[in-house]
Amino acid sequence: MPFSFPLRKIIHVDMDAFYASVEQHDHPELRGKPVAVGGGSKRGVVTAASYEARKFGVRSAMSGIIAQRNCPELIFVKPRFDRYKEISQQVRNVFFEFTDLVEPLSLDEAYLDVTENKKGNPSATLIAQEIRKKILVKTGLTASAGISINKFIAKVASDYNKPNGQKTVNPEEVIPFLEALDIRKFYGVGKVTAEKMYQLGIFTGLDLKSKSLEFLQTHFGKSGRYYFDVVRGIHLSPVKPHRTPKSVGAERTFSENLSSEVFMLERLEHIAHELERRLLKNKVAGKTITLKIKYSDFTLHTRSKTLPYFVASKELILETAKELLYQQELENSVRLLGISLANLNTEKRKKLVDDAPVLVQLKFDL
The missing domain is CATH 3.30.70.270 (Reverse transcriptase/Diguanylate cyclase domain)
Structure with missing residues (x-):
């Protein structure tokens, strides 16, 4: 074609299953057994799971308690980054x-x-x-x-x-492959987006391809163009040996849920300090500050603010994070807080077309 x-x-x-496979390789007694990296403590979260554990529904980002419930024989090991x-x-x-x-x-x-x-x-x-x-x-x-x-x-x-x-x-x-593909298999289509697509009658690549660009942009905003292109095999992004980060962040999960904003402010100061260290290491600054809040029931909320100037200092980051914390009343006790900085001064706007010359290939073997 x-x-x-x-x-x-x-x-x-x-x-x-990289992390889990490393543990099974280094510790032969774990081979063939359900293994979870991380998640061993009372409030731990699974970082990775072996294929033996995945058969029981154990997945990364799952609470260790739920993982243990799904797989009573699950073996937790500490991560070794x-x-x-x-x-x-x-x-x-x-x-x-x-x-x-x-x-x-x-x-x-x-x-x-x-x-x-x-x-x-x-x-x-x-x-x-x-x-x-x-x-x-x-x-x-x-x-x-x-x-x-x-x-x-x-x-x-x-x-x-x-x-x-x-x-x-x-x-x-390419085209037959994409048309037959379940929409959940499309890279960039998460659980929430997949549910929205289902409601719009989009279940496969062929369904997605049948929708106009105007339709997709109306329902999915800027992502509409991306979905319109990729289902037609169009993805011009080249392999970039030196990838610049789109955002830099830091977060912490607490051993006990926090219900007092006073304690949260104290934790945010530590998080802002760590974020400042990472920004200095990467020699970047950013304009958009996002506060991440995960409640005790595992619901996740984010609040963002874009500044008119680039920031990288702990003081300025913390000042905006505090403002975002007080922006809306908390819905529940909090198990995790995080701060990230995006819209970095290293970002380059993507080109609509690649620098390489346009080619028409009648035969191209892989």
Whole structure:
């Protein structure tokens, strides 16, 4: 199928249940057993779950108490982020054997552009296979991969044959693949958006494709253009080796729920101090300050304010955070507070088209 935009050979590599798999690898007695990283304390939250635990409905961000209820045999282990970072670097070193165009999304996943690669291999599919084999040899861990013409489709595809598998979506397969896709599988469509789409009669990619740009923008605002494009295989964002953060934040979960704003202000000061440290480390400042409040019933609320100038100091951040705290009466006791800074001075506005020349490819093998 001809495309009137640049085609790339993109691989999305995603480690399988990374944190939990590291623990099972380093501690053989945990292999084959349901494991949760984090979540072991009274108010703990699961950071990651092994595939054995996922069979019982245990998921990341779940309360440890609920996870234990779902899976009475669940084994909780403390996270070891230094170890995860160490192995993540080993995995990235494998990526760099093939291309310098590597865009990490987190410790356990990354995009790779192998359109032109160090091995001179024209097959992105074979490259993905070789990368996964090398990761297994070097770390003892498995990875899954998605391969296609852009980042969006590659990411969706990487989840298709998990764990320890991969899927290639060739150019001629892109449109049928997207049309048959459950709307919940579209990267960028969360639970709330999926429910809204269901109410509008949108259940698959084909349903989404049937809606006009005007319809989607009316119901989803700026995201409407994104949904209109990606369901047609259009996603022009290149792999960016040096990703600049869109926001910087800090948060804390408390051992006991807070119901007094006096105690909350004290905690916010510590959070603002940590945020200031992170901003200085990243050499950034921002204009939009967001206060995150998670209540004891796990409902999450955010309040934001955009300033006319860039800030990075604890004092200015805290001043606005206090204002946001008092903006509305609290609905319940609070288990978590967080502050983030967005609209950073490092952000570059996305271009509507890529700098690369427009191509029409009649044959493009992955």
